[in-house]
Amino acid sequence: MNEPAPSRLSLYLNLIRWDRPAGTYLLLWPTLAALWLAAGGFPGWHLLAVFVLGTYLMRSAGCAVNDVADRDFDKHVKRTAQRPVTSGRIGAREALGVGAALALVAFALVLTTNTTTIALSFGALAVSIFYPFTKRFLSMPQAVLGVAFSFGIPMAYAAVLDRVPAHAWWLLLGNLFWVLAYDTEYAMVDRDDDLKIGIKTSAITLGRFDVAGVMLFYVVALAIWTAVGWSAGLGPIALLGIAGAAAQVAWHWTLIRHRGRDGCFRAFSRNHWVGFSVFLGVLADLAVR
Numbered sequence: 001m002n003e004p005a006p007s008r009l010s011l012y013l014n015l016i017r018w019d020r021p022a023g024t025y026l027l028l029w030p031t032l033a034a035l036w037l038a039a040g041g042f043p044g045w046h047l048l049a050v051f052v053l054g055t056y057l058m059r060s061a062g063c064a065v066n067d068v069a070d071r072d073f074d075k076h077v078k079r080t081a082q083r084p085v086t087s088g089r090i091g092a093r094e095a096l097g098v099g100a101a102l103a104l105v106a107f108a109l110v111l112t113t114n115t116t117t118i119a120l121s122f123g124a125l126a127v128s129i130f131y132p133f134t135k136r137f138l139s140m141p142q143a144v145l146g147v148a149f150s151f152g153i154p155m156a157y158a159a160v161l162d163r164v165p166a167h168a169w170w171l172l173l174g175n176l177f178w179v180l181a182y183d184t185e186y187a188m189v190d191r192d193d194d195l196k197i198g199i200k201t202s203a204i205t206l207g208r209f210d211v212a213g214v215m216l217f218y219v220v221a222l223a224i225w226t227a228v229g230w231s232a233g234l235g236p237i238a239l240l241g242i243a244g245a246a247a248q249v250a251w252h253w254t255l256i257r258h259r260g261r262d263g264c265f266r267a268f269s270r271n272h273w274v275g276f277s278v279f280l281g282v283l284a285d286l287a288v289r
Contacts (some may be wrong), residue, residue: 003265011084015067016060022272024059024284026182029275030175031055031152034168037232038160041286047159051107055152057106062128062148068092069132077262119196124151139205142183148175159214167228174224181249183218183269184210185256201211212256218249225278234285241281245274 006014017023031051036041042048067074067085071092072079083088103125110121127148150172157168180202187194187203188210188221195199206213222242229238248270255263 006089006092010190013092015090015098015251016102017063017094018060022269023063024056025272026179027059027149027152027273028052028055029272029279030150030171031156033275033279034156034171035160036279036282036286037171037234038157041289043156043160046112047156050058050112050159050202051152051156054106054109057102057109057126058124058128061099061102061106064095064102064201065129067101068095070135073135073197073199075208076197077190080233085192106287110155113159114162115165116162117155119153120155120158120164124148125152125153136203137198137200141200142180142187142202143176145183146179147172149179150175165234170224170228174221174228176273177217177221177224178274181214181221182268184214184217185252185264185268185271186239188259189258189261190266210260211253214256215249215253218252222246222249229282234282236285237288238281239287241278244281248274250278263281285288 011017015182028051032048035047035051039047067083071083071085071101074083074086079112085095107121107125108237110118131141131144131148134144138144153169153172153175154164157164165175170257184206188203190200191203194204202213203210222245226242229242252267252270255267
């Protein structure tokens with residue numbers, strides 16, 4: 001007996017990765033860490049709601065755009081061949097409509113902040129739309145994803161202070177290197193398929209230096225976060241959070257060093273705990289002051 005066709009709602013939830021929230025956490029933890037740092041503690045329920053909901057909505061919108069951009073590539077990869085757009089169960093125009101609707105709701109939330117944050121939101125949207133197409137011509141498109149996934153940091157500072165101090169851009173840079181690390185792990189999973197279909201990724205560009213590159217990206221990210229935290233006056237509790245993240249990075253090396261697909265995907269999918277460890281350190285450090 002054939003299984004009943006999935007409902008439109010279930011297809012939309014699949015499109016926005018409702019059942020896989022780890023990607024949202026990768027965006028959320030650094031954004032919340034920046035929000036707490038900018039406010040010197042709890043930023044208030046309004047800004048917390050804006051950035052938590054906005055992060056979820058924009059990640060969901062980004063998934064829709066990404067699936068449309070990659071639909072001709074995804075059908076050649078077993079892991080992605082059954083995505084709603086790739087499989088034809090949702091049309092490209094319909095998927096873009098879903099993404100646009102979610103982005104508009106997120107923008108409505110941003111409108112409750114200030115003009116600096118609103119202005120930055122346009123840059124964040126532009127980079128998010130641009131990223132999926134960079135796989136066709138950039139040797140390391142993960143760097144563009146790093147900018148897209150880090151834009152919540154200056155926006156958080158802008159929402160609290162109505163300006164973006166220099167150290168916020170350093171935090172963005174550190175976050176960019178973290179994205180380079182975990183998305184290269186992700187790219188290592190699909191490297192064989194990507195080589196066949198002509199997609200450019202950091203895993204392909206780094207070649208046999210992929211594992212070394214991932215670890216270097218992690219080290220640079222942790223070093224920048226440590227330096228910025230220290231200059232911002234954070235104490236030993238925040239450093240414990242960094243240490244917890246570093247311990248996880250060491251574990252990730254054991255998962256990816258043999259370049260097995262399962263190990264690389266497991267490392268990627270657990271990366272949100274690295275971000276959570278850093279955020280928890282910031283949260284606890286500011287709470288005890």
